[in-house]
Amino acid sequence: MIKLIVGLGNPGRQYEKTRHNAGFLFLERLVSGLGGAWLEDARFQGLLAEVYIGGRKVLLLKPQTYMNKSGEAVGKIARYYKLDPQEILVVHDELDFDEGVVRIKKGGGHAGHNGLRDIIAHLGSKEFLRLRVGIGRPTVGVPVANYVLSRPAAEEMARIEGSFDKIESVIEKIIAADVTQVANLLHG
Template structure:
């Protein structure tokens, strides 16, 4: 069962609605839907919520160390709460999936995602769950860094919001890490 949900992104208003902040966007939807308030933690270098959702005790974090140093915050939280890697879900943007597509997986590499790379390095483990939120790829010849750090189209932004709402509606599947149900969920539900 998941005990920690980490949303990946970059702090600051200039990154707020960018593709790379898909993890932050999901957790902000989850907090809003459940009437939860973020608290800044200098100890964890994160915005943090300790809560119970649908009777499940959870810690939600948004690392404030910027994407490429996400492992610093995650490692501190994992050690403090004595959590195992398989009790963590990392929500992040995924270039290899089209907009609106999700995939839940356990274990694996970082596939070039610097936030995942840093978490793997700090934990010395890849054995954690990842909720990959599809953002698509830039057009042929487009710069990947510019693409992920830019805002999606209005339709793309609305699609991400819908995906977040569907995931929150079926949140128990997510916390129970029910990969079969979640991986079959989208985009059919939208």
């Protein structure tokens, strides 16, 4: 069962609604829809919310350490609540998928994603669940860093938000950690 959902992103107004903040954007939508509220918790270097999904209490975390240091916040909260990596879901942007595509994955490497790299280092494990939210690839000549830190056009953002609809439609199954069933529903 998933007890913690981590959304990856960068804090600060200049990063709001950028592609790299897909994890933050999803959690903000989830908290709003479930009537939760964000509280700053210095112990975990992040913003925390507590919500109920399918009758189960779930913690939500938006690390405020910047993307490349996301593992610091995740490691602290995992140790404090004595969470196994298998009880953690990380929602992050994925360059390898077009906008609107979302995939669930258990374990694996970081594929060059510095937020995932840091989480793996701080948890000492790759065995957490990931929701990979497609943000598309930059056109030739556009540096990846510039692309992920830019705001998508309205139609691209609409497709990204469409992936959030897909996630919300199966969120109870995700919390139950029914990866096979979720994969069949999301990937089909």
